[in-house]
Amino acid sequence: MKKEQLSDAIGNLDEAILQETLTARAVPRRRHWRSWVAVAACLCVLVGCLLTLPLWQEEGYGVSAPTANSTTATTTTTATTSPNSGTPLKDVDILGLAKYPTMAQRPTGEEFYAGEAHDTWRKELADRRQDAEAHADGMTAFYTKTMQTFLSGKAGENRVYSPLNLYFALSMLAETAEGNSRTQILNLLGVSDLIALRQKNHALWNGVYMNDGAVTCRFANSLWLAEGERWQYDTASAQNLAYNYYASVYKGVMGSESYDRALRGWLNDQTDGLLQEQSEGLRFDPDTAMALASAVCFRAKWTEWFDAEKTTVGTFHAATGDVPCKMMNRNPCGFAYFGDDFTAVRLDLDDGAYGMTFFLPDTGVSAEQLAGDPQMMEVLCNADRSAIGKYVQIDMRIPKFDVSSDVDLAEGLRELGVTDVFHAEEADFGGILTADNEPVYLNQVNHAARVAIDEEGVTAAAYTVMMLCGTGAPMEKLDFTLDRPFMFAVTGPADTILFSGIVENPQ
Numbered sequence: 057m058k059k060e061q062l063s064d065a066i067g068n069l070d071e072a073i074l075q076e077t078l079t080a081r082a083v084p085r086r087r088h089w090r091s092w093v094a095v096a097a098c099l100c101v102l103v104g105c106l107l108t109l110p111l112w113q114e115e116g117y118g119v120s121a122p123t124a125n126s127t128t129a130t131t132t133t134t135a136t137t138s139p140n141s142g143t144p145l146k147d148v149d150i151l152g153l154a155k156y157p158t159m160a161q162r163p164t165g166e167e168f169y170a171g172e173a174h175d176t177w178r179k180e181l182a183d184r185r186q187d188a189e190a191h192a193d194g195m196t197a198f199y200t201k202t203m204q205t206f207l208s209g210k211a212g213e214n215r216v217y218s219p220l221n222l223y224f225a226l227s228m229l230a231e232t233a234e235g236n237s238r239t240q241i242l243n244l245l246g247v248s249d250l251i252a253l254r255q256k257n258h259a260l261w262n263g264v265y266m267n268d269g270a271v272t273c274r275f276a277n278s279l280w281l282a283e284g285e286r287w288q289y290d291t292a293s294a295q296n297l298a299y300n301y302y303a304s305v306y307k308g309v310m311g312s313e314s315y316d317r318a319l320r321g322w323l324n325d326q327t328d329g330l331l332q333e334q335s336e337g338l339r340f341d342p343d344t345a346m347a348l349a350s351a352v353c354f355r356a357k358w359t360e361w362f363d364a365e366k367t368t369v370g371t372f373h374a375a376t377g378d379v380p381c382k383m384m385n386r387n388p389c390g391f392a393y394f395g396d397d398f399t400a401v402r403l404d405l406d407d408g409a410y411g412m413t414f415f416l417p418d419t420g421v422s423a424e425q426l427a428g429d430p431q432m433m434e435v436l437c438n439a440d441r442s443a444i445g446k447y448v449q450i451d452m453r454i455p456k457f458d459v460s461s462d463v464d465l466a467e468g469l470r471e472l473g474v475t476d477v478f479h480a481e482e483a484d485f486g487g488i489l490t491a492d493n494e495p496v497y498l499n500q501v502n503h504a505a506r507v508a509i510d511e512e513g514v515t516a517a518a519y520t521v522m523m524l525c526g527t528g529a530p531m532e533k534l535d536f537t538l539d540r541p542f543m544f545a546v547t548g549p550a551d552t553i554l555f556s557g558i559v560e561n562p563q
Contacts, residue, residue: 147283148308148318152298154277162268177268185409188263191256194246196437198223201244204428205468206503212375214459216505218352218518220264221275222465225350225520227257228277228301229477229498232293232348232524234486237476244472254300261302271406272355276326277303280319280340280347282310286494286526287345293488311342319349319521326351327517334462334504341525345489345496348522356405357513362386362454364511372455381455384511388452391445395431397421401450402435405514412514414454460506465520469501480527499525 160180163173199219206217223245230241230253238250247253266273279297281289297303304322308315316339323335330353340347362384370383393400398421402413415432417423426432431444466478476482480495489496505518 147312147314148306149283151281151294151305151307154298154302154304156267156302157262157265159266159268162270164269181409184263184265187259191259192437194256195223195260196433198244198246199437200428200430200433201472202468205471206463206465207427208424214461216459216461216507216518217503218505218520220260221350221352221505221518222503222520224257224261224275224277224301225348225501225522226474227253228279228297228303228348228350229522231297231301232346232485232488233477233483235484237482237484238487240474240476244469244474257301266410270357271410272353273410274326274353275302276322276351277301278322278349279303279305280315280349281305281307282345283308288490288493289346290488290490297488310340310344312340315340319347323349323351323519323521327353327519328355330506330515330517331460331504331519334460334506335519338502338521341499341523343525343527344499345485345493345524345526347524349519351519352517354514354516356410359404359406359408360386360388361513362511367456367511370453370455381457383453383455386452387450389449390447392448392450393435393445395429395435395444397429398426398432400432400435401452412509454509456510458506458508460504462502462504465501465503466498485524494526496524496526499523 160173160177162177163171202219202222203217207215209215226241226245230238230245231250233241242248242250242253245253247256261275264273265275277297279294281287281294294305298305306318306322308318319340320335320338323338324332363386366385368383368385369380372379372381391402393402397418398415399418400413400415402411404411413435415423415426415435417426434444470478476484477498480497483495483497485496500521500523502521502523503518505516507514507516509515
């Protein structure tokens with residue numbers, strides 16, 4: 057018997073039979089031995105059916121078996137929270153919660169500097185980061201192209217964007233697509249096929265992810281499906297997203313307030329509420345077939361804190377005029393980098409694996425011009441950046457800031473060559489939707505990001521939400537061309553007719 061038939065068998069069991077079975081458990085055996093036989097028979101059927109249910113309907117994804125073409129993911133044990141901090145939501149089914157890798161916690165006190173716990177923690181970090189570095193090929197090109205595209209805008213506007221967050225979201229989109237739609241996404245991501253994409257995502261996710269009690273660099277992915285018969289999904293594809301991308305899967309009524317609230321709750325949970333204002337406007341359209349969401353939350357402290365008592369009020373020369381701001385001050389010795397159009401300084405966070413680099417454009421050069429500068433990318437992505445670096449005493453004054461942005465990346469993705477997915481006639485999402493579904497296209501790509509710094513460190517968050525919508529029932533078309541004499545009327549309140557007339561010749 058097929059899995060689907062067995063699953064249906066569970067749903068079709070007569071409620072009266074089930075009730076009789078439950079009642080039989082309370083009756084003495086000597087009087088109702090036949091009921092116990094019925095109990096055993098029903099339990100055997102139920103157990104047999106449950107053992108054959110698709111794995112992606114079980115409670116955990118990270119530990120389910122991979123598909124034939126997937127790479128081996130890290131064994132996982134710790135589940136994420138459900139939407140809205142685990143609060144039950146009406147009409148929203150949680151089909152499965154992602155499970156994250158277990159990680160050695162950073163030792164505290166004297167153990168941090170010596171002992172087996174420290175050695176275990178340090179070795180685990182080194183192994184994961186080495187694997188991430190081995191799969192970093194092609195990422196510089198992706199960073200360069202997307203930063204050039206998404207950091208452009210009006211002068212005077214703050215712009216914030218998370219390249220890695222978008223990379224994970226586009227990777228999941230590639231898994232749901234097929235044909236030329238998938239090829240265009242893979243070309244932008246810089247990989248040749250899905251096997252390479254899964255390997256790269258796995259390495260980057262595990263290499264950058266941190267939740268050791270001192271640094272938070274937490275990623276989360278999710279898939280949102282539509283309830284009802286309108287859309288049919290490929291079970292293996294959903295399981296693949298769950299296994300290879302640590303994605304939780306939910307199902308609900310598109311366009312309902314409960315499902316909208318679930319999405320916003322999930323995003324707020326995964327970003328620690330840092331983007332609550334931006335997520336407030338997110339809603340599913342009734343024609344949404346599914347949505348993909350990816351989020352990142354980051355918190356880390358400077359290796360050397362700024363002294364709050366040395367923070368002073370300074371002047372920031374904005375494009376729209378001078379504005380006062382709080383300037384943090386430090387005088388460290390360290391490397392500064394001198395490009396043809398900028399000077400840059402990097403400040404280490406935590407153990408130095410994380411950091412924040414500030415680029416000051418030379419006079420006459422705009423900050424936007426640096427977005428795709430090869431030397432800028434060399435400072436950020438090249439381990440051997442000493443060619444343009446010099447060890448100096450730095451008189452550092454950096455403004456405290458809290459900047460955010462909320463944009464639709466659709467137009468930028470089109471400019472970067474991802475075009476087919478935005479057209480119902482050309483988009484191919486056969487990677488997750490069965491062949492008998494109506495055409496689906498990528499309707500919007502919402503990206504919100506926020507970065508704040510103060511004397512202690514950096515707090516940041518970002519999310520990308522991709523809405524895939526159906527075209528709806530075809531509308532009857534009317535050809536209405538006023539190319540012969542016609543009548544018109546101009547009406548007002550209370551159905552008053554203000555003007556009327558007949559046009560015989562519009563000239």
